[in-house]
Amino acid sequence: MMTDEIILRVEDIHKRYGENEVLKGVSFDVQRGETKVFIGPSGTGKSTLLRCINQLTVPDSGYIWLNGEEVTHAGPRINQYRQKIGMVFQNFNLFDHLTALGNVEIALLRVKKMNRQEARKKALMELEQVGLSDKVNSYPAELSGGQAQRLSIARALAMDPEVILFDEPTSSLDPELTREVLEVMRRLARNGMTMLIVTHEMGFALSVANEILFMEHGLIVEKGPPSEIPTSQNFTRTRQFLGSFQD
Amino acid sequence: MTMLNFDFELLLPVLYQGALVTFGLILVSAPFGFLNGILIAVGRVYGNRFISTLCHGYVLFFKGCPLLLLLFIIYFGLPSIGITFTAFTSAVIGFILCNGAYNSEYLRGGIQSIPSGQMTAALSLGMSRNQAIRNVILPQALRRSLPGLSNEFIYLIKYSSLAYMITVVEITGAGKTFATKYFAFFEIFILIGLFYLGLVTIAGYVIGRVEKRIAIPGFGRK
Numbered sequence A: 001m002m003t004d005e006i007i008l009r010v011e012d013i014h015k016r017y018g019e020n021e022v023l024k025g026v027s028f029d030v031q032r033g034e035t036k037v038f039i040g041p042s043g044t045g046k047s048t049l050l051r052c053i054n055q056l057t058v059p060d061s062g063y064i065w066l067n068g069e070e071v072t073h074a075g076p077r078i079n080q081y082r083q084k085i086g087m088v089f090q091n092f093n094l095f096d097h098l099t100a101l102g103n104v105e106i107a108l109l110r111v112k113k114m115n116r117q118e119a120r121k122k123a124l125m126e127l128e129q130v131g132l133s134d135k136v137n138s139y140p141a142e143l144s145g146g147q148a149q150r151l152s153i154a155r156a157l158a159m160d161p162e163v164i165l166f167d168e169p170t171s172s173l174d175p176e177l178t179r180e181v182l183e184v185m186r187r188l189a190r191n192g193m194t195m196l197i198v199t200h201e202m203g204f205a206l207s208v209a210n211e212i213l214f215m216e217h218g219l220i221v222e223k224g225p226p227s228e229i230p231t232s233q234n235f236t237r238t239r240q241f242l243g244s245f246q247d
Numbered sequence B: 001m002t003m004l005n006f007d008f009e010l011l012l013p014v015l016y017q018g019a020l021v022t023f024g025l026i027l028v029s030a031p032f033g034f035l036n037g038i039l040i041a042v043g044r045v046y047g048n049r050f051i052s053t054l055c056h057g058y059v060l061f062f063k064g065c066p067l068l069l070l071l072f073i074i075y076f077g078l079p080s081i082g083i084t085f086t087a088f089t090s091a092v093i094g095f096i097l098c099n100g101a102y103n104s105e106y107l108r109g110g111i112q113s114i115p116s117g118q119m120t121a122a123l124s125l126g127m128s129r130n131q132a133i134r135n136v137i138l139p140q141a142l143r144r145s146l147p148g149l150s151n152e153f154i155y156l157i158k159y160s161s162l163a164y165m166i167t168v169v170e171i172t173g174a175g176k177t178f179a180t181k182y183f184a185f186f187e188i189f190i191l192i193g194l195f196y197l198g199l200v201t202i203a204g205y206v207i208g209r210v211e212k213r214i215a216i217p218g219f220g221r222k
């Protein structure tokens, strides 16, 4: 599914909070249809990096390009770019006052300015995609964690994003629910969605990722295809990290 | 109890007229006081430093200023710098300014109780900050603030009687004039007290209905 077309370019991103330099110059290219998985110890800036990509956090320097257009310094046009960069959060961040349908519809109505019927039709389709057709009228509080996360994926998908950022989408789910969310993500990957994923689910990462990027202290220190992890020189530090993970 | 020393048939139209004015004061002040509260609260939480400070100052000022004094300033004071309002308008302005200040405090609490992830998620879908505030933050914040807002509405019903002090003949004023004339303070003030009690009871009932109507499973009960 991967093509040679570079859809997202991240160029030398720096970010500091006071004395704490969180990102120290991160660069990578993302090709259309690619799945990149970011791993690394806690506090190394993985979340910050994802948030810099859609400018929820504004980097101190560096550039983000989406389809050749600069997202950094976009001014008010940032809202248009954000539509194309979906985001899925560890704690879902569903809109608690809206039903499942409402959660998916709201941005279609207010951002994409679809009419009621169009928005409804599209939202129902997205809910079906993630297996929530029977929960259309349920509120977030009435959903299991797995259902809630699938709903938030549907909400992101409804905007027809070019790329989706996942920040530890299964970290607050138990193994059973994790599986149902990963299943949805796996299908997205197969269908050619471009995805950047921060996760600790190594099994999933190894089987789905086109590239694994190991981050530490605000830098990408090792990267390559997952098949190289067990043996390659490129992944010495990663193996060490994963080893300590298993103990 | 002595026999009534006034004619009920004379009293009723007087109280009726007064009641209409009281209704007028409340029905005009409440919605604008509500809107005022939203603007001030949003300005305080989401405004830039200047707007936020301005809104904070507004709240401090109008919470600190006795309402009666505020009404005096608007009705008796402002004409001396060339700004003149009718008594009714002066009262309504005073009520809106004061009601808005208190409403904004409840709304601010409501807004700040909404987890920051709600705004983040809204922005990530391409909503502007304004869209996020209107479509995501306020609908939730309003629900959380409803108990406080209801209280303020009940207060408004009761302090609308202060309008009498700047010559608005609402029900308390109308009753007072009548009572003075016939020297029947006890009966008439009890009657007016019952009127307010009825009004507050109805308001409480309506608010309860609204609260039920907009209730959302699992929301605000966490």
Ligand SMILES: Nc1ncnc2c1ncn2[C@@H]1O[C@H](COP(=O)(O)OP(=O)(O)OP(=O)(O)O)[C@@H](O)[C@H]1O
Pocket (backbone or CB within 6 Å): A017, A020, A022, A040, A041, A042, A043, A044, A045, A046, A047, A048, A049
């Ligand atoms: N808004 C903020 N203000 C100040 N410091 C922050 C802020 N956000 C993140 N940081 C700091 O930046 C560093 C990187 O945080 P980040 O959340 O990006 O790490 P992470 O790799 O996602 O970690 P985890 O695996 O625990 O999620 C941390 O030291 C964190 O304390």
Ligand SMILES: [Mg+2]
Pocket (backbone or CB within 6 Å): A046, A047, A048, A167, A168
């Ligand atoms: Mg993180």
